[in-house]
Amino acid sequence: MPKKTKISQEDIDVFQQAVAGVKPLSVKKKVRLKPSVPVRKPARLRQFDEEAIHFSEALDLDEVSAEEFISYRQAGISNKTLRKLSKGQYNVDAILDLHGKSIEEAITAVSGFLQKCLREGIRVVLIIHGKGRHSQVPILKNKLNHWLREINAVLAFCSAAPSHGCRGAIYVLLRRDTEEIID
Secondary structure, X not given: OOOOOOOOHHHHHHHHHHOOOOOOOOOOOOOOOOOOOOOOOXXXXXXXXXXXXXXXXXXXXXXXXXXXXXXXXXXXXXXHHHHHHHOOOOOOOEEEEOOOOOHHHHHHHHHHHHHHHHHHOOOEEEEXXXXXXXXXXXXXXXXXXXXXXXXXXXXXXXXXXHHHOHHHEEEEEEOOOOOOOOO
């Protein structure tokens, strides 16, 4: 710490001349500033109807194996968000188990499940698809890998952490009603 230097009498005299005639402000009461409240835009309510969630397999994706890690994120979703999702660091608010369902049953179940989650404002869901029964290629895992990429309300998805089923389940991050992109 530098030593304090003494102010010379000459500097004191110059200061006194500079402030000569200045009157101190009289403050009668203290003024407290309110913390600034961010101005919120009115919420734009979106209608997520059945037509908003449609399933297609228009993308040309390679088939994935039962033990393969899958992931996807929309533009604007950070790698950090996807990494936290894959580690199970977000609370899972709803779970859908597709074990034993046919493709048609899975389409109906996933569509209804996602519609309900979007209406209720649920952000993170777990979909258990299993690793497939007797084949090397898990059918529902591959179907979900295609379907979820085509749904605008799905911001990201990835294979689950070991505590939630590992490669036999996926976490899905859904869009909020009023949000555009999250960090």
